[in-house]
Amino acid sequence: MDITFxxxxxxxxxGTPFAGDGLKxxxxxxxxxxxxxxxxxxxxxxxxxxxHLNALxxxxxxxxxxxxxxxxNETSNKxxxxxxxxxxxxxxxxxxxxxxxxxxxxxxxGPKNFGxxxxxxxxxxxQMVKLVGLPDSVLEQSPFDLSGGQMRRVAIAGVLAMQPExxxxxxxxxxxxxxxxxxxxxxxxxxxxxxxxxxxxVTHLMDDVADFADQVLVMDQGQLIKxxxxxxxxxxxxxxxxxxxxxxKTAQMAQALTAKGFQFDPQPLxxxxxxQQLLPQIGGGAHD
Amino acid sequence: xxxxxxxxxxxxxxxxxxxxxxxxxxQVNAGEWVxxxxxxxxxxxxxxxNINGxxxxxxxxxxxxxLPLTEANVWAIREKVGIVFQNPDNQFVGATVQDDxxxxxxxxxxxxxxMVTRVHDALAQVNMLDFATREPARLSGGQKQRVAIAGIIAQRPxxxxxxxxxxxxxxxxxxxxxxxxxxxxxxxxxTVLSITHDVDEAASADRVxxxxxxxxxxxxxxxEIFTHGEExxxxxxxxxxxxxxxxxxxxxxxxxxxxYLDEEGLVNYLWTLHSTM
Numbered sequence: 001m002d003i004t005f006x007x008x009x010x011x012x013x014x015g016t017p018f019a020g021d022g023l024k025x026x027x028x029x030x031x032x033x034x035x036x037x038x039x040x041x042x043x044x045x046x047x048x049x050x051x052h053l054n055a056l057x058x059x060x061x062x063x064x065x066x067x068x069x070x071x072x073n074e075t076s077n078k079x080x081x082x083x084x085x086x087x088x089x090x091x092x093x094x095x096x097x098x099x100x101x102x103x104x105x106x107x108x109x110g111p112k113n114f115g116x117x118x119x120x121x122x123x124x125x126x127q128m129v130k131l132v133g134l135p136d137s138v139l140e141q142s143p144f145d146l147s148g149g150q151m152r153r154v155a156i157a158g159v160l161a162m163q164p165e166x167x168x169x170x171x172x173x174x175x176x177x178x179x180x181x182x183x184x185x186x187x188x189x190x191x192x193x194x195x196x197x198x199x200x201x202v203t204h205l206m207d208d209v210a211d212f213a214d215q216v217l218v219m220d221q222g223q224l225i226k227x228x229x230x231x232x233x234x235x236x237x238x239x240x241x242x243x244x245x246x247x248x249k250t251a252q253m254a255q256a257l258t259a260k261g262f263q264f265d266p267q268p269l270x271x272x273x274x275x276q277q278l279l280p281q282i283g284g285g286a287h288d
Numbered sequence: 289x290x291x292x293x294x295x296x297x298x299x300x301x302x303x304x305x306x307x308x309x310x311x312x313x314x315q316v317n318a319g320e321w322v323x324x325x326x327x328x329x330x331x332x333x334x335x336x337x338n339i340n341g342x343x344x345x346x347x348x349x350x351x352x353x354x355l356p357l358t359e360a361n362v363w364a365i366r367e368k369v370g371i372v373f374q375n376p377d378n379q380f381v382g383a384t385v386q387d388d389x390x391x392x393x394x395x396x397x398x399x400x401x402x403m404v405t406r407v408h409d410a411l412a413q414v415n416m417l418d419f420a421t422r423e424p425a426r427l428s429g430g431q432k433q434r435v436a437i438a439g440i441i442a443q444r445p446x447x448x449x450x451x452x453x454x455x456x457x458x459x460x461x462x463x464x465x466x467x468x469x470x471x472x473x474x475x476x477x478x479t480v481l482s483i484t485h486d487v488d489e490a491a492s493a494d495r496v497x498x499x500x501x502x503x504x505x506x507x508x509x510x511x512e513i514f515t516h517g518e519e520x521x522x523x524x525x526x527x528x529x530x531x532x533x534x535x536x537x538x539x540x541x542x543x544x545x546x547x548y549l550d551e552e553g554l555v556n557y558l559w560t561l562h563s564t565m
Contacts, residue, residue, distance in 0.1 A: 042428055042458060147329060175374070175456050177328040177485045179524025204458040246459055249529040256551060260559045275536035282561035284542055 001067035001086060001165045001198065003030040003053060008062035010048055010222075022048040023059075024222045030215070032165075035192055035199045037209040037230075040219030041244045046202045049219060053168050053200060054087035055080050067165075085114050088164030092171050094155035095148060103129065103146075104139040107158045114162060121161070128157035133187060149180040153187075160191070166198040167191065173205070185212065210234065210248035210269040218243070235267050250274050289354060290315035291446065291479055292339060297348035299334055299502075308334045310502045312348070318446070321473060321480040323490040323510075326499035327524035332483040335499070336449050339481070340369040353446060367396075370440030374452040376432035377425075379439075385427075386411065386420040389439045396443070410442035411435075413475070414468055430461025434468055441472065448472075450482040454489060466492060487514075487526045491550075498523075511548040530554040 010023040023045055030036050030053075038046050051057040052064050055071045064071040069083045091097070100106035107128050108121035116124065129139055132153040138146060143154050152172075159167070169188065173181040185208060191197045203209060209216055209230055216233045218226040220243055226233060234240070234251045247255065254268050262281055268274040292315065299309040309331045316322050326332050337343040339350060341362040350357040352365045373379055382388030386407050393403045411417045414434040419427065424435060433453055440448055450469070454462040466489060472478055482489055490496050496513040498506040500523055506513060514520070517531040530551050534544040549557055 041460065149328060175452075177524065178526040179327050244460065249532075253529060253533060253551065253555075256555050257558065260555055262558070262562065271532050271536040272540075274533060275540045275542075278537065278558065279540050279542060281565075282542065282558055283565040 002032050002065070003067075003166065003198075004028075004063075004065040005052070006063045006065070008052065008059045008064060010052070010057060011060045012048075014060055021222045022057075023052070026062075026222075026224045028217060028224055028227060030166075030198065030200060033196055033198055034215055035213050036201070036215045036217060037213035038200065038202045038217045038219060039204070039206070039209060039245060044219040045222040046219050047170065048222070049217075049224075050089075050168055050170060050200070050202060053166070054084050054089060056089075081114065085162050086164055087166045087168060088159040088162055089168045090156055090159050090170065090172055092174060093152075094159075094172070095143075095151035098143040098151060098155055098158075101142060102140050103134075103143050103154050106143050106154060107161050110158050110162045124161045124163075125157070128161045129154075131160060131191070132157045133183065149176055149184075152176070152184070164197070166200065168200045170202045171204065172201070173203075173208075188212070204246075206234070206246050206248040207250075210250065218245070230269055231266060234269065289351075291318040291320075291353055292316040292481070293349075293351040294335075294339070295349045295351075297335075297338060297350065298346045299331075299338055299343060300346055301334075306502075307346070308502050309338070309345075312499075312502070312504055314497060314504065314507075316447075316479060316481060318479055319473075319477045320495065321469075321482070321493045322495045322497060323493035324481065324483045324497045324499055325485060325490050325513075325525060327485070330499045331502040332499055333451055334502075336371065336451050336481065336483055339447075339449065340366050340371065367443065368446045369449060370443060370445040370447070371449045371451055372433065372436050372440060372453040374455055376429055376436055376456065379436055380424040380432070382424065384421050385416060385424055385435050388424055388435060389442050392439055392443050406442045406444075407438075410438040413441060413472065414438040428461060429457040430464035433457065433461070433465050437465070437468060437472075441476075441478075445478075447479045447481065450480065450484070452483055452485070454484065454486055462486065462488075485525060487528050491528055498525075514548040515546060 005026045005028050008023055008026045012020045012022050038049060040046050058071055058073055058075055060073055066083060098106050100109060104122055104125045107125035111121040111124050126139060134150060134153055143151055173184050188199060189212060192199050213230055216228060216230055217224055234247060237247055237255055240247060248269060250268055250271055254264050254274055264277050268277055294312055294314045297309055297312040298307055300307040324332050338345055341357050353368050355361045355365055357365055380388055381391050389407045389410055390403055393406060411420055414437055416434050416438060424432060454465050469480060484490055491510045493510060496510050497504055498513060514528055514531055517527045517535060520527050530549050538544050
């Protein structure tokens with residue numbers, strides 16, 4: 001399911017003295033099966049863009065096409081339910097939206113709202129718990145007795161239980177410890193590879209962009225100012241700094257090494273790539 | 289005597305069979321910055337809460353500034369220890385930034401004239417004076433934590449505990465808060481205990497204490513701790529990037545020095561190898 005933005009403008013509180021630009025003339029396609037990262041500093045319009053992906057916000061002008069759905073300013077909220085099922089949203093600190101007495105009931109809540117029977121929804125819950133890497137034993141536990149990282153997995157299982165085609169992730173690893181972060185990112189990668197889920201990731205972590213995304217959208221003041229592969233985006237450190245964006249750690253290190261006299265082609269994005277390119281330049285390393 | 293002296297501390301949460309802290313002994317000197325690292329659930333926050341009496345130990349002794357932590361002393365100790373928590377949104381009570389900073393002082397019945405000066409000074413120190421009459425909810429994450437820190441320093445504690453105070457912030461906000469802590473330490477010689485899994489934060493400290501399953505497994509300078517790169521990764525912790533690159537180079541077949549090198553150090557080291565090829 002492709003998602004296409006065609007000259008999308010969005011104004012917050014349009015027609016009031018508080019009107020403010022959210023999105024300005026955004027045109028972009030997020031291809032079916034892709035892994036897209038959206039970057040930009042706080043307030044650049046990332047979240048506004050995100051909320052257009054399942055019509056939580058509708059463009060003030062322009063069109064958003066999501067599979068068979070065409071969303072314009074005139075689109076009524078009626079009949080949007082199938083769309084919301086196809087595009088699953090995992091908000092920041094998703095664990096805050098848990099509310100049920102047991103993990104199983106919490107995960108089953110979404111599918112039940114989309115007309116799945118109680119029995120079927122509970123069956124789905126059991127499958128999803130496995131998919132997010134939690135043991136069966138949590139199903140009958142209260143979600144509030146779990147650790148923060150486990151709670152977040154339950155919330156994600158609740159979104160996956162609706163069997164979406166697109167998974168939208170708004171800083172899904174914020175507040176997790178390094179091990180939790182790595183596990184969570186590996187889990188999304190697996191869902192992307194094995195279930196063919198299209199992933200849209202909003203993040204401040206440039207290392208994750210370099211490691212996982214195949215397309216990067218850079219937002220600034222409501223505008224989409226650059227689109228490209230991570231390699232193209234991170235090839236211009238000066239431009240990124242000018243837009244208050246960082247570099248992946250590998251690119252930072254490569255930059256420091258280049259300043260010293262080392263040469264890299266292409267610019268390495270992962271630690272392994274950097275090590276491979278360095279090796280011949282250091283004579284295979286010293287022996288101490 | 290150390291400013292914070294923890295001797296053989298044991299602690300277990302009710303209904304938990306496994307203790308959260310086991311025989312923890314730790315001394316923090318006045319003016320020192322100690323980072324406590326460990327994965328989620330390793331006992332870091334439990335340790336912090338035992339220092340100012342939010343939790344009471346099962347056995348062992350905590351002494352802060354010469355005062356043993358007892359029911360009689362707990363309020364005197366809390367005046368000396370300020371904690372900044374993880375989620376900036378959970379700790380605001382005031383309608384404006386200045387009201388919020390004044391809240392702790394009001395509770396301690398500080399006279400108004402002095403309160404005005406202290407709030408002003410604290411906000412100036414964290415560089416948030418321009419925001420004094422703003423609503424806390426409308427600030428960025430980094431700004432919120434700076435206000436939370438102002439609320440603490442207005443009370444002039446001897447010790448400030450940062451309990452994962454930067455973990456919910458974006459990289460810019462994190463850098464902002466770290467720079468502030470460094471600046472405050474330079475100005476006031478404040479003792480800082482930071483509980484964190486951010487390696488950059490730990491690398492800025494004078495000493496790093498590694499906690500695993502409620503026990504102290506290692507304690508030393510950041511350079512000493514970060515030489516245990518592989519073990520840290522095995523414990524679910526991060527290591528500074530140069531250590532990761534060294535590990536990758538070793539996997540690719542190169543021999544790398546054992547000692548911890550920061551980014552500049554590693555760049556220079558690699559350049560020496562390049563030049564002697």
